[in-house]
Every structure is written in structure tokens, then in C-alpha cells.
Amino acid sequence: MTAEHVSPSKLPMPLSPLDGWQAAFDALPDVVAVSEITFTAQLNLRVDPSGAAAGAVAKVLGSALPVQPCTSTRSGDFLLLWLGPDEWLILAPEGAGLELETALREAIGDGPGAVTDVSAQRSTLALSGPASRELLAKGCSIDLHPKVSPTGTCVQTLVAQTGIIIVVRDETASDFLLLVRASFAQYFAAWLIDAGVELTGGC
Amino acid sequence: MQLISCPWCGPREEAEYHYGGQAHVAYPHEVGALSDADWAHYLFFRDNPRGPFAERWVHAAGCRRWFNAVRDTGTHEILAVYRIGEPQPELGRQASR
Numbered sequence: 148m149t150a151e152h153v154s155p156s157k158l159p160m161p162l163s164p165l166d167g168w169q170a171a172f173d174a175l176p177d178v179v180a181v182s183e184i185t186f187t188a189q190l191n192l193r194v195d196p197s198g199a200a201a202g203a204v205a206k207v208l209g210s211a212l213p214v215q216p217c218t219s220t221r222s223g224d225f226l227l228l229w230l231g232p233d234e235w236l237i238l239a240p241e242g243a244g245l246e247l248e249t250a251l252r253e254a255i256g257d258g259p260g261a262v263t264d265v266s267a268q269r270s271t272l273a274l275s276g277p278a279s280r281e282l283l284a285k286g287c288s289i290d291l292h293p294k295v296s297p298t299g300t301c302v303q304t305l306v307a308q309t310g311i312i313i314v315v316r317d318e319t320a321s322d323f324l325l326l327v328r329a330s331f332a333q334y335f336a337a338w339l340i341d342a343g344v345e346l347t348g349g350c
Numbered sequence: 351m352q353l354i355s356c357p358w359c360g361p362r363e364e365a366e367y368h369y370g371g372q373a374h375v376a377y378p379h380e381v382g383a384l385s386d387a388d389w390a391h392y393l394f395f396r397d398n399p400r401g402p403f404a405e406r407w408v409h410a411a412g413c414r415r416w417f418n419a420v421r422d423t424g425t426h427e428i429l430a431v432y433r434i435g436e437p438q439p440e441l442g443r444q445a446s447r
């Protein structure tokens with residue numbers, strides 16, 4: 148039987164790295180809320196932001212790439228995360244990866260650059276609530292106060308010894324996206340739950 | 351914990367970085383023409399000063415970019431950081447070999 152004869156309903160259901168953890172997240176104190184955002188399309192983009200392809204790439208994404216270190220730009224359904232001076236992580240809705248990957252590759256053309264689908268590389272967590280900064284501070288040295296880390300801040304750092312991308316989503320810095328390598332997702336989820344047990348208020 | 355400034359990301363904890371040895375060690379032009387002794391010298395011999403020393407570091411847990419830093423090997427104080435391709439600051443320039 149070839150692949151085209153398998154009806155979609157017969158394909159195994161994909162499992163996200165934190166499948167089955169929501170009940171444990173829900174048991175956290177009310178001052179934080181944690182949930183996994185499953186199956187986000189994630190593309191790693193390497194391109195020279197001042198090169199010939201940058202304009203065409205911006206057209207595809209609907210916005211210029213953020214060139215300020217440790218920032219991100221929202222463009223419609225896309226979130227463009229600065230990872231390095233010539234590297235970005237593009238977050239897009241589930242299922243939108245292939246079309247976007249093809250369009251970006253066309254935009255880059257024969258010039259230097261690369262687009263790689265890394266959707267399975269990281270799990271995405273949403274962390275919000277008045278104590279979310281206090282929670283992250285238990286394992287992370289980045290100052291997430293809104294004066295230092297305004298909306299759009301995107302830092303790659305260590306949280307509880309694990310590589311995490313933190314994206315600040317609101318101006319009170321109480322709503323974050325956390326991206327963690329899929330193989331570390333359960334470790335990180337367990338750490339979040341452990342660190343959250345004693346939370347009582349905001350900071 | 352000591353903070354080291356990444357030329358891209360700014361100050362971060364030392365644990366986010368890895369050390370990459372002496373900076374500005376140029377790859378030999380004609381490798382085939384090198385004697386074994388010269389090749390060994392290029393591969394293994396490094397300066398070992400007490401005081402300012404230009405070194406390569408990588409922001410491994412952050413932007414993953416290599417950069418150069420001048421570090422005082424006696425005090426571990428980072429005296430300067432600069433991006434790859436930028437000239438070595440006059441500060442602490444080592445005597446040429």
C-alpha cells in the first residue's frame with residue numbers, strides 16, 4: 148500500500164511533546180497559567196538582512212526582519228524572532244509551514260541563505276499571569292521587568308540550565324511564549340510545575 | 351556569577367558561554383609547505399600571558415555567535431569584547447611574537 152492510499156483518518160495522531168501535561172499545569176496556583184501551544188510551524192531562516200534577498204523576504208513575511216538583537220516582530224499570523232545577526236525563527240500557524248518555506252526559498256533565490264523547517268525541534272509554551280515573572284526568576288537571570296524587557300523582547304538564554312527562547316508578549320511582562328527543545332520539554336514542564344507550587348502572589 | 355557581555359545580546363551569565371582559546375591565530379597560507387614543526391606550532395602552541403589576553407568566546411546558550419574578548423588572565427576581568435572582524439582594541443594588545 149502506498150502512502151497516497153492511506154486515508155488521513157488512518158494516519159497515527161501526532162503527539163505533541165507535552166501531550167497529557169495540561170492537568171498538571173492546571174493544578175498550578177491561580178497566579179500563573181501554563182499551556183502548550185501545539186504544532187506551531189517553525190522555520191529557521193538564514194539570510195543577510197542587508198543583502199539582495201532581504202526585500203523579497205520581507206515581502207513574503209509582510210514585515211522587515213527585526214535586526215535589533217533580542218527583539219521580535221509580529222506580522223499578521225507570523226512571529227519573527229531574532230536569533231542572531233543573520234538568523235531568525237519564524238513562527239506560523241499549524242499547517243502553514245510548507246507554503247511559507249517554499250515562498251521564502253523562492254525569495255532567497257540563488258543568493259546566500261537557507262530556510263529549514265524546524266517545527267519539531269521546539270515545543271511552545273504559553274505562560275501568563277501576575278506571577279509569571281516571579282516563576283521564571285526562579286531559574287533565569289534575565290531581567291524581565293517591562294522597563295528592561297518591553298513587549299517583543301526575545302531572548303535566548305538558560306532557564307533551569309535548559310536553553311529557552313523567551314518572548315515577551317505584553318507590556319506588563321506577564322505574558323510569555325517559552326520555546327524549549329522538544330527533548331527537554333518534559334524536564335522543563337516538570338521544573339515549571341515544581342517552581343510554581345509555592346507561588347502565592349504577583350511581583 | 352560573573353557576567354560577560356555578548357557584543358550582540360549584552361550582559362549574560364558566564365554559564366551561557368564557552369571558551370575558544372587564543373584569538374587572532376591566522377590559518378597558515380600554504381599549509382602544504384609547512385614543516386611538521388611549524389604545523390605543530392600552529393596547532394598546539396599558544397601564548398600564555400599573565401594579564402590581558404585576546405580570546406575567542408562563543409555565546410553558546412544565546413545567539414550562538416563567536417566573538418573576541420580581551421580578558422585579564424590574572425583577575426578574570428573582561429576588559430573588552432568585540433565582534434568577529436572588528437579590530438583588536440589597543441587596550442591590552444599583546445607584543446607580537
Ligand SMILES: [Zn+2]
Pocket residue numbers: 356357358359360409412413414415
Ligand atoms: Zn549573544
